[in-house]
Amino acid sequence: MARPRTFCEEKVINAAMNAFWQHGYDATSMCDLETATGLKRISIYNAFGDKEGMFLAALDMYHEQGKNLFQIEVPEAGLEGIKLLFEKISSEKNTEEPNHCGCLMVNALLDLNKSSPAVKEKLLRFKQQVYTSFYQALENARNQQLIDASEAELTRKTEYLCGCLWGAIATIRIDQNPCAAKGMVATILDTIQGWKRHQNS
Numbered sequence: 001m002a003r004p005r006t007f008c009e010e011k012v013i014n015a016a017m018n019a020f021w022q023h024g025y026d027a028t029s030m031c032d033l034e035t036a037t038g039l040k041r042i043s044i045y046n047a048f049g050d051k052e053g054m055f056l057a058a059l060d061m062y063h064e065q066g067k068n069l070f071q072i073e074v075p076e077a078g079l080e081g082i083k084l085l086f087e088k089i090s091s092e093k094n095t096e097e098p099n100h101c102g103c104l105m106v107n108a109l110l111d112l113n114k115s116s117p118a119v120k121e122k123l124l125r126f127k128q129q130v131y132t133s134f135y136q137a138l139e140n141a142r143n144q145q146l147i148d149a150s151e152a153e154l155t156r157k158t159e160y161l162c163g164c165l166w167g168a169i170a171t172i173r174i175d176q177n178p179c180a181a182k183g184m185v186a187t188i189l190d191t192i193q194g195w196k197r198h199q200n201s
Helices: 009-023 032-035 041-048 051-065 067-089 106-111 117-143 151-175 178-192
Strands: none
Touching: 009 032, 009 051, 009 106, 032 041, 032 051, 032 178, 041 051, 051 067, 051 106, 051 117, 067 151, 067 178, 106 117, 106 151, 117 151, 151 178
C-alpha cells in the first residue's frame, strides 16, 4: 500500500521548476532538487519516478502558469499585447528571479542533450500555444482595422514573431543577462509599429 504524501505537491513542483529554470535541466542535479524542494531523494523518486519525471511536472506547471498570458492577455490586447510581451522579457530583473535567465521552455531546448519524446511533446505544445497567441493577437488587430493583412500575411508575421521571441530568449540565456536582447527587441518593436495602418489625418 502506497504511503500518503506528506508534502504539498504544488509547492514542491514550483521549487523544482525554479531550480530547472535558473540552472537548466542538465546542470540541475538530484542534490540540487533535494535542496530546492526539501525532499529526500527517495521521496522524489517515489513521487515523480526520476529527475525527468520531476522536470515534466515542472514543464506542466510552467505551461499552466502561462495560459492566462498567452490565451487571454496577449491576444485580447492585439499589437500592444505583443509589444508588452517583448518589452517584458527584455526588462531588468533581479538576478534571483528565475526569469532572469529567459524562458524555461526555450532553455530546455538549449540545455537538453537529447530531448525525450515526453519532453519534446510538452515543448511543442508550448510552441503551439505561443504561435496561436501571436496569430490571434494579429487577427484581433486586423479586426480592429489597425493592420491590413491577408491570411498568408498573418501567418508570415506570426512566424516572424515566434522566431524573434525564440532568438531573444536564446540571447538572454546565452549571455545570462535579460538586457542582452534590448537592442533586438527595440528593432522588433519598430517593425511591429510599422505594420500599423496609416490613418488619413
